[in-house]
């Protein structure tokens with residue numbers, strides 16, 4: 230992709246235009262990181278770009294952006310140097326005018342994002358002091374910080390995101406402006422806020438991002454429920470680390486570098502219902518949070534729907550919150566119950582959640598280690614293999630579809646999971662002996678203890 234961008238620059242230069250690599254890719258290149266995409270900035274107008282690269286699409290003609298195909302997959306954005314007009318919606322300029330490289334650098338958000346690179350002369354072109362800030366590891370707004378955040382409020386989230394993923398400090402005036410204007414983030418669409426939030430939370434420096442969001446005041450507008458965890462006391466014998474907020478933050482810091490989005494969200498939200506369910510026993514004063522897992526699952530669903538997460542992220546996060554206390558019971562579960570618990574698709578993330586839940590509190594990993602040992606023990610065969618007999622087999626024996634048939638199938642599967650029944654013949658023989666009267670089966674005998 231870099232090669233393709235350079236070819237485009239060569240062609241534009243040969244046609245007499247100025248053309249440079251711009252923005253994030255220059256920053257990443259100078260940091261020795263892999264860039265996500267290579268953007269080109271040029272003095273050619275969109276029409277002139279399209280004339281040189283027939284078949285290109287003018288996506289944001291209004292913003293002077295042309296998307297040039299780069300091979301079979303991928304594309305390079307070629308944007309005309311521009312200046313942004315006034316901002317009246319707090320997000321996008323009302324108009325843009327084509328301008329010079331200097332002015333194009335000045336309309337960008339942070340100095341480290343305002344660099345150009347001339348790949349033909351192999352030279353960095355810096356109109357905003359970005360190279361020095363890159364070396365110092367400093368995120369600094371270009372121009373007057375407060376004004377730049379005021380005109381486009383999404384930059385408030387971008388400041389936290391870049392500080393997090395680059396591991397940079399935020400320059401004083403820039404940070405003061407983020408804090409002072411944090412309330413204005415509510416005028417940005419939740420989808421855009423969420424996209425930045427996700428980038429922050431998926432990065433290994435997520436705790437730093439979490440702190441910046443909380444300390445700036447942005448969290449108050451994204452996930453105010455997190456702030457309600459502050460000062461929510463817990464029983465010290467289970468939670469020597471402190472209140473629910475401290476516990477949640479500590480867990481975030483203990484996640485592996487690569488953590489799925491449902492896992493990170495379940496860490497943030499697993500105890501979200503503790504403030505609402507907290508009680509104290511009248512005699513001993515012991516603190517309890519009865520039902521915080523069930524209510525927490527409901528709240529997790531509500532919060533994540535509010536943030537417009539897709540269902541395939543919401544569902545596993547809700548399931549993980551709902552079941553996070555079930556791990557306390559694994560050593561008492563009958564084998565079939567444990568196998569069913571472990572075979573659910575979100576189990577790996579749930580186990581990772583449980584691990585940091587323990588490490589972020591009393592440090593006792595006995596249930597976690599028990600599950601690991603069981604996983605090893607069960608590893609020779611599928612946790613939940615295909616059923617020995619199905620509903621059709623029972624219907625042939627005179628059963629009717631219905632709850633009794635479901636209970637019988639469940640009972641047979643339980644015995645199968647525990648190794649008591651190993652073949653279809655054994656299962657059929659068991660049915661004839663234990664449940665000879667069609668449509669009458671009480672599960673009592675095999676019910677879970």
Ligand code: ATP
Pocket residue numbers: 251252253254265266268336337338339342343381383384
């Ligand atoms: P990423 O690694 O996420 O792609 P990036 O720096 O390339 O980071 P983009 O959102 O792809 O960020 O934007 C490309 C460039 O456009 C930025 O480097 C910056 O110069 C400029 N830019 C993007 N969004 C804004 C904004 N909201 N305000 C000002 N400049 C912006």
Ligand code: MG
Pocket residue numbers: 253254265266
């Ligand atoms: Mg980019």
